[in-house]
Amino acid sequence: MTDLSLEGHLSLAIWRDGAIVDPSRATVSVWDHGLLYGDGVFEGLRLRAGRLYRHRQHLVRLRRSARAIALDVPYDDETLLRGMAATARANGLEDAHVRIILTRGIGLPGVDPQRCPRATTLILAYPFPPLLGSEPIRLITSSVVRKSPRSVPARVKSLSYLDNVLAKVQANAAGAGDAIMLDAGGLVAEATSTNVFAVHGERLMTPPTIAALAGITRATILELAAGAGLTPCVEPLEPGDLYTADEVFLTGSGAGIVPVASIDGRDLPAAPGTHTRALEAAYRATWTDPACSVALTDIQEA
Ligand SMILES: Cc1ncc(COP(=O)(O)O)c(C=O)c1O
Numbered sequence: 001m002t003d004l005s006l007e008g009h010l011s012l013a014i015w016r017d018g019a020i021v022d023p024s025r026a027t028v029s030v031w032d033h034g035l036l037y038g039d040g041v042f043e044g045l046r047l048r049a050g051r052l053y054r055h056r057q058h059l060v061r062l063r064r065s066a067r068a069i070a071l072d073v074p075y076d077d078e079t080l081l082r083g084m085a086a087t088a089r090a091n092g093l094e095d096a097h098v099r100i101i102l103t104r105g106i107g108l109p110g111v112d113p114q115r116c117p118r119a120t121t122l123i124l125a126y127p128f129p130p131l132l133g134s135e136p137i138r139l140i141t142s143s144v145v146r147k148s149p150r151s152v153p154a155r156v157k158s159l160s161y162l163d164n165v166l167a168k169v170q171a172n173a174a175g176a177g178d179a180i181m182l183d184a185g186g187l188v189a190e191a192t193s194t195n196v197f198a199v200h201g202e203r204l205m206t207p208p209t210i211a212a213l214a215g216i217t218r219a220t221i222l223e224l225a226a227g228a229g230l231t232p233c234v235e236p237l238e239p240g241d242l243y244t245a246d247e248v249f250l251t252g253s254g255a256g257i258v259p260v261a262s263i264d265g266r267d268l269p270a271a272p273g274t275h276t277r278a279l280e281a282a283y284r285a286t287w288t289d290p291a292c293s294v295a296l297t298d299i300q301e302a
Contacts, residue, residue, distance in 0.1 A: 002127050012026070013090040013091055015087045020087065034159055038159045039111075042099060043059070044254055045084075047084075047098050053292060057219070091125055097127075098124070101120075102121055105119045131254035132255045138175075139248075140180070142180065144163055149210050154209055154211050164192040167181050194217075194258065196212075199247040200241070206232075224286075225279070228282055242263050243264070243266045247268060249272070256280075
């Protein structure tokens with residue numbers, strides 16, 4: 001199934017609370033606190049050529065996100081893994097973006113999570129070309145500050161993406177491909193759905209995950225840096241560290257590795273640069289590594 005239309009997506013089967021649900025019933029209650037308050041967490045991972053990539057890491061992050069918002073996950077990892085495989089199979093997908101969503105569940109209106117006896121668990125699988133396209137992109141720096149880690153910890157992949165959405169609105173208005181978001185202190189946090197890296201000589205710099213999601217692609221790139229002749233450096237980045245970099249790129253499960261052509265009208269010397277290319281090749285090589293992924297055929301049917 002490679003139908004990228006909305007109608008095509010509306011005809012996909014989903015997994016909800018333990019079973020595959022027919023597309024006509026692939027809905028969420030209007031009383032779900034995920035909708036009413038953005039109360040919930042999610043994960044997004046890639047299925048490539050029939051293999052789920054970094055499934056363990058995504059499930060760990062999902063559980064950590066849930067714990068941070070005091071949400072009980074009603075299923076164990078094996079059930080969620082089987083649910084992901086079942087959703088892909090039900091839709092005949094070998095290449096897809098797979099999304100696990102945990103909402104606070106159905107409850108009376110009122111922000112108190114105690115009103116919701118049980119989380120709603122959803123798994124979606126759908127065709128998803130690289131989120132930001134496959135060309136180098138132009139970025140702006142958004143004036144929308146990434147949400148404070150003192151309100152919502154950046155490690156929590158929550159259903160509340162409104163700051164990211166507003167930064168994207170700004171990027172759209174400026175005709176840019178995406179936006180860099182800064183933290184409250186003016187340091188670089190991340191882009192709207194990706195982490196950011198800057199190459200300075202042989203240093204591969206990326207901000208700490210204080211106001212940025214602990215990206216699973218980010219972690220992979222940091223692991224691969226040494227093999228590409230780079231020293232990984234996790235340290236605070238000023239916007240100027242991006243303007244003066246040799247290369248800048250973004251990373252994410254949805255977007256892949258995205259070379260950055262310019263930031264706020266400052267052209268980068270190369271996009272993609274040689275280091276970005278080398279890291280992308282090394283990243284692609286991990287896709288088929290059995291240590292990094294599991295084949296759908298090795299996941300038991302539910
Ligand atoms: C805000 C944000 N930052 C970074 C990322 C990249 O994380 P990952 O590499 O785990 O997909 C994502 C995507 O999930 C994201 O939504």
